Amino acid sequence: MTIFMIVILVISSIGVIASVLLQPGKSAGLSGSITGGGEQFFGKTGKGMEGMFSKLSIVFAILFLLSSLGLTVFTR
Numbered sequence: 001m002t003i004f005m006i007v008i009l010v011i012s013s014i015g016v017i018a019s020v021l022l023q024p025g026k027s028a029g030l031s032g033s034i035t036g037g038g039e040q041f042f043g044k045t046g047k048g049m050e051g052m053f054s055k056l057s058i059v060f061a062i063l064f065l066l067s068s069l070g071l072t073v074f075t076r
Contacts, residue, residue, distance in 0.1 A: 015060035
């Protein structure tokens with residue numbers, strides 16, 4: 001069971017790194033800082049690849065958290 005949890009932990013950590021690195025930048029210079037306040041207040045609906053990478057990074061982060069906690073419990 002420990003080997004399985006380590007494999008899940010490695011896969012999820014690689015997934016988090018890849019999904020965060022593949023996300024586009026949120027601001028685009030001065031125009032990004034002007035419109036950024038409205039997007040933060042009203043929320044930005046992610047469409048296309050941007051939304052997919054955002055949701056994928058959340059899924060991998062949750063999987064990483066659960067697998068690290070599970071590995072801690074199983075090694076005791």
